[in-house]
Amino acid sequence: MEEINYEDVISQLKSELNTQAAIANNYGIVLASGIDEFAEGKIIPQKILEVINAREKVAEELNLETINSFALEAEENNYLFTFSKNLILISKLDLEVNLAKFMPSVRAFVKNLSKKSKKDEIKEFTYFDFKKEISKIEKGFQKESMDEKKYSIIKDLIKYISE
The missing domain is CATH 3.30.450.30 (Dynein light chain 2a, cytoplasmic)
Structure with missing residues (x-):
């Protein structure tokens, strides 16, 4: 329209x-x-x-x-x-x-x-896959927590050297 x-x-x-x-x-x-x-x-x-x-x-x-x-x-x-x-x-x-x-x-x-x-009616709805989105979010959190662990070792090393 x-x-x-x-x-x-x-x-x-x-x-x-x-x-x-x-x-x-x-x-x-x-x-x-x-x-x-x-x-x-x-x-x-x-x-x-x-x-x-x-x-x-x-x-x-x-x-x-x-x-x-x-x-x-x-x-x-x-x-x-x-x-x-x-x-x-x-x-x-x-x-x-x-x-x-x-x-x-x-x-x-x-x-x-x-x-x-008059607006066109929505004739077809797309389904939103919550499982897929939740798994993406969980993977993102896992990656972030792994990155934090990596950097925590470096932080500890820097603290040890600076003391």
């Missing part, structure tokens, strides 16, 4: 939807960003991650099947958090943007991006 260039995705969002955006993995690590508050390589603040991770419980409390996104309104901007199983898309929007019209486009975009980012 080919690697997704998240910087290109951020640029595409900027040009097509006219929004600043950031993409994070499901652990909250920002993979790419056009938003200063969510810089690349940083982690989404813990309280926001807690809300995202609690979305299934919140949906259950509200008798909903799922919660796909939530919005935060700040003094100058709205922050829209849209999530899939693997990714979190953060959009920074002007207060004038109609979220009802914007959200379906973003949701479709995240769904499509999430399909592309």
